[in-house]
Amino acid sequence: MTKKIEVPVSGKPFKNNATFCVGTGRMGLALQKEYTEHLKIVQEAVHFRYIRGHGLFCDDMGIYREITMDDKTTTFYNFTYLDRVIDTYLKNGIRPFLELGFMPEKLKSGERTVFYWKGNVTPPSSYEKWAELVTTTLNHLIERYGREEVITWPVEVWNEPNIGFWAGSMEEYFKLYEYSAEAVKKADPRIQVGGPAICGVDTERWLRSFFEHCINNNLPLDFITRHCYTAQAPTNKGEYVYHVMHDPTFMIEELKETRKIMSDYPRIANMPLHITEFNSSYVPVCPVHDTDFNAAFIARILSEAGEYADSYSYWTFSDVFEEADVPKSVFHGGFGMVALNSIKKPTFYTFEFFSKAGRELLYRDEHLIVTKDGDKYVIIGWNWHDMRDHKPSPDEKYVLSLPSIGKQALLIKKEVGGAHANPMQTWSNMGKPRNLNKEQLKILQTAAEPLQTDAKLLEQNGAYEVEVTIPCNHLCMLEITPVDDKTETYLGFDPEEFYGMK
Template sequence: MTGTAMRHRIPDQPAGRFSEAWRFCVGTGRIELALRRDYQDSLALLQREIGFRYIRGHGLLSDGMGVHRPYEWEGARHVHHSFTYVDQVVDAYLELGIRPFLELGFMPGELASGDQTVFWWRGNVTPPRSHKEWAGLVRATLTHLVDRYGIDEVRTWPIEVWNEPNLKAFWQDADESAYHRLYEVTAQAVKEVDASLQVGGPAISPGSDEWMVRFAEFAEQREVPVDFVSRHAYTSGPTQQVPFGVHQTLAPAGRLLEQFATPRRQLQGTRFADVPVHITEFNSSYRPDNPIHDTAFHAAYLAPVLAAGGDLVDSFSYWTFSDMFEEVGPPTALFHGGFGLLTHRQVKKPTYHLYAFMARMGQELLARGDDHLVTRHADGRITVLAWAPVDPTGETAGPDRHTLRLSVPVGTRPRGEAFVRRSTVDEEHGNAYTAWRHMGSPRSPRLEQLDVLHEAAEPGRRHLRVPVEGGRADLDLTLARHEVTLVEVTPLDDETPSWWDERRLLGREEPR
């Protein structure tokens, strides 16, 4: 049903500058994957249409990158540090206009104190058997990066110590004191390379919020450098296993914003109260095989988070940009519930379009509501992001129609017309997942099927004129279920010749 809606009068004067915390960083599968063609093709598309600033992933120091290379010579142990793959990865990132958000981990096998690993690709998650050798590895890596890319460049790269040490799967026994020791040794090694390099942590997962409090207490007591703090945010419940996938309940998307706000609240009254807060991973589900990630529902679910998250943190990094991701093994089908904004072969998902729409928003924030975000560009264009409400419980499909009525300021002319461009993603438009399901869910689509999916992944588009009265235009938007829409309103200078008459297109005589 379509409900009635009051008209929202959007103010002429901006409420402030719209934060770009939503695109400060994006996540990736282990960075070794950046050596692959499909990965680089996907990242190039992402950067052309969205333009993230930083990229963060696991595995910089894992064995697959081949950095830590110990050897025996003349009866003594030595360590050679090799940066062949690191250079190729970072070069590729910088060429595509994105910088690394360095996560230091996991433990090289020859330096590890144990054999516990995580993921299909077996990242070692045990403490170093020699903190001195670990510090040497950190110093050597950062010294090399400074030598290759320059200190002014590397100073802009945040350096995060480990990943989710509060979980036993990611840090042996979730040993807090062992993590504090690792952090202290690592931070000191970073600062020995250059005191202005940015180091931080503890990169905790949801559910162990007191870790942040104790981390701050430890760092204060030991006078350990902390230039930023980081944590992760997810809203999914326990897993319900199916072959090669899971289903999970979801909390309302507002819970993500609550998690974003937690570090600032916890750090009040400490010397870290004003340091940057980075959410270095966020999503609905924490699983890379949950089909919810592929849906239009997901885009509408996350829209209010992207609209408001920048009020709470300095960055919040979507996990991840591509389905080139192998934590539970290589994907078993093109659509498999992967984290990515893009599938393999660069098929865009609805949530990709949410980000692409955000990239077309203006710099001035005019208004924000439960179902809309309105901004203005420097040239006077108005951009409206609107989304239909969703039911995260799954008990209902959500409303089949949602009405939004806006009155927006358009230029300085009291009367005239405006050009409106509307781009839409919903269950049928900009939704390759729906097309893939209709074609029988082919696990490895043929080339002609991929062409159909790329076509189906493009948003629906409409163009029209609306009248401007009193310097304002009225927009009456009806959104379908799970729709996210971008409306761009531009003042119109009509250059139609005086002799033009649509009624004469078929050669009829001039009307009397």
């Protein structure tokens, strides 16, 4: 069935926060060459404002050190690697959204770790030394990068303390938050600090308890953070993990729930809500991340999430990532928008397309948005469907009547899905090579590009008629701009004399 849509002349602001922040693996990965290559690719296309990841205080960054001499132990702070990482970020036009974690070896109170790279998640053996570490690090950043710059970098306290990323109790996390938040404000009271950075487990109890603790103890709190994933229980098969996915609106409902809880507390109600991690699956060896399904699925979330959240940070921009061991092949189910060897995945284009969306929202439904910015239309469409039910969904078809922006306009359409911008399918056709030779790499990089077509639109009765068809597990973007036709200035140019060009 074709939907016929009369697009209005004006709409409402499009609350599009898709480019506010993006996720990364631990900060130490920014010291790798391929990581910085991926960051450059993403920033050239999407222009994220902030980047957030783990491992600021892990020992591979080398910040916290204790030196013993003559039976006296002295604390030493080494910012060599931190400076390199922040320099890399700023050079690529992106600022850090700092996460305070995990625990340095010399400050740990226990042996519990997470991930292949063994981030220690125990409370500090000394909260006073932890607070000094936080303040000293921020003071160093202020000295190096300037106070007016650093006060724009948000600070989040820890990561997912409601599950295995925190070895202490809820009450002990509150103690960590108190010491951390006050240490942040000691460096500069204008630096924004927040939490509790929980994932979707026991959400309401954690949020209410955290809010009440901060209010009752008058603790610094400038924004709220949480994580959202849409995957249901995992199924393990060899090296991989698979899920049945909730509908993408599952995340939208989580955001509504969070806002509703926040609204019960006058001090909290209007604070920014940052989703500092989100994706479909929460496992970095789930092949869904590499698929055209994921691109369309995530598009549905981006189309509405800004109504409730001030940011939603896709986890992650790059497959240079080691939580579940060093990646074993170019496509391995990694979180990233960019696969190893700088191959763009379908979801890369989800964010590139939304980065181009107009500021005015004229129309939105479950499969399409129509936006406008000045005299330019940007239309984004998606059609996600889990193919494991062996019943492909029908094409989504539209006929749009768009108010004219000139007698003639150019329509550029980019399509992702199926045979286009779907390099995992090409890799499969190659026999899934573990290691790529130069020719295979070139083929995959070419296969990662979307299909681009164009058409001429002519005004009829003050409008353009545009047909949009979105096949199953496809994503598309249409850009429509006015044309200043100079044809009449080319005397004697007659396309019908050679190729029948119109």
